[in-house]
Amino acid sequence: MSTQATDMVHDEHDDHGPAKGIGRWLFSTNHKDIGTMYLVFSLVMLFIGGSMAFVVRAELFQPGLQLVEPEFFNQMITMHGLIMVFGAVMPAFVGLANWMLPMMIGAPDMALPRLNNLSFWLLPFAFTMMIGTLFMDGGGPNFGWTFYAPLSTTYAPPSVTFFIFAIHMMGASSIMGAINVIVTIMNMRAPGMTYFKMPMFCWTWLITAFLLIAVMPVLAGVVTMMLMDIHFGTAFFDAGGGGDPVLFQHVFWFFGHPEVYIMILPSFGVVSHVIPAFSRKKLFGYNSMVYAIIAIAILSFVVWAHHMFTVGMPFAGELFFMYTTMLIAIPTGVKIFNWISTMFRGSMTFETPMLYSIGFVILFTIGGLSGIMLALAPVDMVYQDTYFVVAHFHYVLVPGAIFGIFAAVYFWLPKWTGKMYDEGLAKLHFWVSFIGLNLTFFPMHFVGLAGMPRRIPDYPLQFADFNMVVSLGAFLFGASQLIFVYVLIKTLRSGEKAEQLPWDGAEGLEWTLPTPAPYHSFPTPPKVD
Amino acid sequence: MQIGRPAPLLAVCALMFGFGFLLVPLYSVFCEWAGINGKTAGIYENVDALPVIEDRIVKVQFVGNHNANLSWPFKPNQAQVKVQVGVQKKITFTVVNPTNSDVVAQAVPSVAPSEAAPHLHKIECFCFNQQPLTAGQVKEMPLVFFIDSDLPKHIKKITLSYTLFDVTPRLSKRVAVSSSIKRQEQFALAHISSK
Numbered sequence: 001m002s003t004q005a006t007d008m009v010h011d012e013h014d015d016h017g018p019a020k021g022i023g024r025w026l027f028s029t030n031h032k033d034i035g036t037m038y039l040v041f042s043l044v045m046l047f048i049g050g051s052m053a054f055v056v057r058a059e060l061f062q063p064g065l066q067l068v069e070p071e072f073f074n075q076m077i078t079m080h081g082l083i084m085v086f087g088a089v090m091p092a093f094v095g096l097a098n099w100m101l102p103m104m105i106g107a108p109d110m111a112l113p114r115l116n117n118l119s120f121w122l123l124p125f126a127f128t129m130m131i132g133t134l135f136m137d138g139g140g141p142n143f144g145w146t147f148y149a150p151l152s153t154t155y156a157p158p159s160v161t162f163f164i165f166a167i168h169m170m171g172a173s174s175i176m177g178a179i180n181v182i183v184t185i186m187n188m189r190a191p192g193m194t195y196f197k198m199p200m201f202c203w204t205w206l207i208t209a210f211l212l213i214a215v216m217p218v219l220a221g222v223v224t225m226m227l228m229d230i231h232f233g234t235a236f237f238d239a240g241g242g243g244d245p246v247l248f249q250h251v252f253w254f255f256g257h258p259e260v261y262i263m264i265l266p267s268f269g270v271v272s273h274v275i276p277a278f279s280r281k282k283l284f285g286y287n288s289m290v291y292a293i294i295a296i297a298i299l300s301f302v303v304w305a306h307h308m309f310t311v312g313m314p315f316a317g318e319l320f321f322m323y324t325t326m327l328i329a330i331p332t333g334v335k336i337f338n339w340i341s342t343m344f345r346g347s348m349t350f351e352t353p354m355l356y357s358i359g360f361v362i363l364f365t366i367g368g369l370s371g372i373m374l375a376l377a378p379v380d381m382v383y384q385d386t387y388f389v390v391a392h393f394h395y396v397l398v399p400g401a402i403f404g405i406f407a408a409v410y411f412w413l414p415k416w417t418g419k420m421y422d423e424g425l426a427k428l429h430f431w432v433s434f435i436g437l438n439l440t441f442f443p444m445h446f447v448g449l450a451g452m453p454r455r456i457p458d459y460p461l462q463f464a465d466f467n468m469v470v471s472l473g474a475f476l477f478g479a480s481q482l483i484f485v486y487v488l489i490k491t492l493r494s495g496e497k498a499e500q501l502p503w504d505g506a507e508g509l510e511w512t513l514p515t516p517a518p519y520h521s522f523p524t525p526p527k528v529d
Numbered sequence: 530m531q532i533g534r535p536a537p538l539l540a541v542c543a544l545m546f547g548f549g550f551l552l553v554p555l556y557s558v559f560c561e562w563a564g565i566n567g568k569t570a571g572i573y574e575n576v577d578a579l580p581v582i583e584d585r586i587v588k589v590q591f592v593g594n595h596n597a598n599l600s601w602p603f604k605p606n607q608a609q610v611k612v613q614v615g616v617q618k619k620i621t622f623t624v625v626n627p628t629n630s631d632v633v634a635q636a637v638p639s640v641a642p643s644e645a646a647p648h649l650h651k652i653e654c655f656c657f658n659q660q661p662l663t664a665g666q667v668k669e670m671p672l673v674f675f676i677d678s679d680l681p682k683h684i685k686k687i688t689l690s691y692t693l694f695d696v697t698p699r700l701s702k703r704v705a706v707s708s709s710i711k712r713q714e715q716f717a718l719a720h721i722s723s724k
Contacts, residue, residue, distance in 0.1 A: 112535065179538045186533025217542045221549025236553060240596065240635050240694025244566075247556050251549060314565045314643070 017519055026121075029113030030519065031098045032416075034120050038095025039409070041123060043485075045087030046402075048131070050478050052080040057474040059457050060467050073457040074142035075134060081145025085263065086170050087127050089401045093266040094119075094177045096408050097205050099416065101181065103510035103517060104199045106190030106526045111183040119176035126169035133159035133166075144455060146256070149237035149248040153229045160230065164223045171216045178212035181205055190509070192528035196290070199508050200283065203290050204269030207297045211258045211265075214301075219255040222248065246311050253304035261300045263397060264364075265293060267404025268335060271357045274407050275339050277506040278354035279346025285338040292331035292338075299328050309380045318377040325375035329368065336365055351503070352426040356407035359434055360399050367395030370445065385455075388448025394441045406430075406484070413488075414502040418516030419495030425487050432480035439473025567643040569689075572657055573650040585614040587676055592690035593622055601625060601634070603693045606669070617675045622655065624670060624693065626662035634660045636691040645687045648680040659696060 018024045018033065028034055055076045059067050068076070098116065102109055110116050133140035138157030141147065152160060185206050189198070198206075225236040225248075235241025237248045276283045283289065305313060305321040313321075339361050348354070370392040374380055383389060406429075414420050443466040448454075452463050459467065498515050509528070513521050532538070560566040589612055591605035602625040612618045626632055636656040640646040651657075655670035662668060676687070 115535075175542055179535055179542075182538055183533055183535060186531075213538055213542050214545055217544075217546035218549040218552075221546050225550070225553075239637050239692065240696050242637075244556070246566075247553065250556060251552050254549075254552065314563070317565075 027117065029109070029117055031102050031110045031113070031116065032517065032519065034110075034116050035095045035098030035100075036416075037120055038091045038098060038123075041120075042088045042090075042092035042095060042405075045083050045091070045127065046481065049080050049083035049088055050481065052076045052083065053474060054478055056080065057471040060459070061471040062468070063459055063461055063464050065458055068457070070457045071139060071142060074144075074455070075140045077455050078141045078144055078147075079131070079134065082130065082141070083127070084397075085145065085259070086167075087123075089263045089397070089405075090174060091123060092405045093205075093208070093263075093401075094174075096201075096266065096270070096405070097177070097181055100408075100412065100510060101184055101202060101205060102188070103513060103521055104202055104508055105185065105188060105193060106509050106522050106528065107184060107188035108520060108522050110180050111188055112180045115176050116180055119173045119180070122169050122173040122176075126166045126173065129162050129169075130166035133157075133162050136162070146252060147226075148245070148252070149226055149229065150245055153226050153237060156230070161227065164227050167223045168220055171220045174212050175216050178209035178216070181209040182213070185209075190522070190525040190528050196287065197528060199269075200272035200286070200289060201266070201269035204265040204272075204293055207293050208262050208265045211262050211297055211300065215255040215258040215262075218251065219259075222251045222255065225251075246308075249308045249311060250305065253307045254301075256307065257304040258297075258300040260393075260396075261296060264400045264404075265296070267360065267401055268293065270404045270408040270411070271339060271360050273506075273508070274353045274357040274411050275342050275361075277411070277503050278351060278357075279343045279348050280505040281342055281346040283338070284341040284344075285334075288334055289338055292334045295331040296328060299324060299331070303328065306375055306377075306380070309377045310384045322375055322377045326372060329372055332368055336361060336368075351410075352421075352423060352430055353407045353411035353503075355427065355430045356403045356410065359430070360403045360407065363395055363399030363403070363437070367392055367397075367400065370395065383448065385453055386448040387444045387452045387454055390454050391441050391444035391448055394444070398437055398441070403433075406433075411503070411506075412510070413491060414498035415510060415513070415515055415517055417491060417495065418498055419491050420498045420502065421487050421491040421495060425483060425490070429480055429483040429487060432483065433477060436473050436475075436477030436480050440470055440477050441473075443467075443469050443473075564647050565643050567639040567641055567646050569638045569640055569646055569649055569651060571651075572654070573652050585678075586611050587614060587680065587684070588686040589618075589674075589676070590686065590688045591620065591622070592688060593624075593693065594690060595693040596695065599693060599695050601627060601693060601695075603691075612676060614676050614678050614680065617652065617673055619653075619671060619673045622670045622672065622691065624660070624662065624668050626664065626666045626668075629664045631664055632662050632695060632697040634662055635694045635696045636660070637694060639690050639692070641688045641690070642684065644681060645676075645684050648677045649687060649689065650675055650677060656691060 018030070019027070025033065025037060028037070053076075055068060056073065059065070059073055098110065101107075130140075136157075136159040138159060140157070140159055141152070141163045143152040143156060147163075185198070185202055195203075225234070228234040229236050229238060229243075235243040237243050237245050239245060272283055272289060303321060303325045305317060306325045309318055309321070339357075343358075350358075370388070374383055374389065374392055410421065410426055447459075447463045447466045447470075450463065452459050500515050501511050502515070509522075509526060510517070512526065560568060588609055590609045591607065593604040595601055595603050602623075604623060606621045606623055610618060610620060622636075624634060626634075638654075638656050640649055651672065651674045653671055653673040655672065660668065660670065674689075
């Protein structure tokens, strides 16, 4: 009897590969499986959100109304934003966190594996419901991804209730993911790994997770207020009942500004791994990097009203938010300086992850500089709600978040799959993306400065040439992502076997594991000195 | 207590959810304290300290707006009055309910420049209450106010504007809209089938 029992325990410990069939994915508590599911989910969402951008750019290819009704155009604009922010970028980072954090800190898995499973499986349901609103009476959300009340309450289509519930679900998912990250990093680091020996990706994700648990509940609160205004007769944002629509913008951007750092900080972490690896140097100024992230995170809570300079704020308020916003340029500048200094006099090579990282540094800086222009309250009165703003936030989000994710995927793909991707095709993917991206977003600066408003399906003739270039660039950028999918499939099916350490300059615990990384890594914690 | 555990982190989330709602009263308190947003206070009830009568004249202009989807005539009966600081003044607004159903209106005040808002006191105002209007009713609504002597010296002119909102159908608007669409559909169907 007793031998049988010990045998069973023994079996469980030795023979613990992935379960067979669909159950492996439905009930998985393995950080690598869940990470893969997050990444695949976000790739699917990237294509759905991207095809909505396709509709928008096709309509804006020429002046006049050709392809879609303005009502549908509004829904596409809104859903593109919501899906890219909540469906593509955030889940991709949680997927990377799932894959990499335990391997980087020498832990066997995430601290809360069942919560991890739940937080992933909420997402497909949330997004099915949100995309489903497009097929309901009155159409889906059409009020822009910022859903300003009362446009999103009094004047919203009836499907807004489903939108609110979807936001609740994805918020819950993000909060659970963030709690998991914090608990893992704080409790499961290998012996000897102090906070200031942690890899940068862990640091950036730790700060991101704190931002998430601080602001996602505020988002949940603001959509709950909307729900109450719509269905329960309250008047939070209804001026006729004593509420205030400007209050909505304050509460929303109190969430919204930290949210944009949630979408960029993990990328900072990725780039801080890739650039040292391909420069064959240590990261320049590790401590200042950490303090810069913390400073950015703290400042992100006191700048929110720079999104609303035109609401009629008092002069003192505009000055305050203008200066705090410009203050953020300092820690961000420190980071960019450190990346450049890391490359300085390094023996650099330009494999695909490095290309994406350098592209990140250059293009993110362009987005940062247009951000400083927008931070100036007096001139923001002119830029507000023009394509200049669209150019700015796409320059920080697409090369910022998406290029960071691509850099991470190409960098760690050999370790994940045990196979090497096709370097030539991957470089093609980078260059087509890079050219497509700049063709898409750079001319937006010009049409924006010339006064073209955002979120409008038509425009005067003088913007026609630039808009045609923008649309062509967008089609090129979208099509180049098909190369990415092809590279992934080719790697999985016929990639060459990857070496134990595919990049000779790469450092960190994850590279000490065999290739491909075993289903369970670090059953006994490694020693870090 | 250690922060890196699920329970304290969940507590942080709950607190932040509450904080989101706390922003609502905080916003009003802050606006009132800083004297921004141009909102006027409620009914003036300070009976002991009679305001000082000064030899200072301020122009007060009145504006009547209505919310975009209303078409009710709503305007002040005097566009502008000159008042002596500290002296009460009564003016009236007229509103017409042009519809053939009973409605309830609510006026929401705003003062420009907003630094004048704390110094404009209302003893009586139609904006303190919701105003029921029967079908076709023309209603004259009073406003009694005065300006106190603490009004910053550089302010010579104050604009008091009211925006009128239709607050009748607050709970049943959606139902009403969808049922009117249904009626139109039924009408269209009946029209088609009769052909």
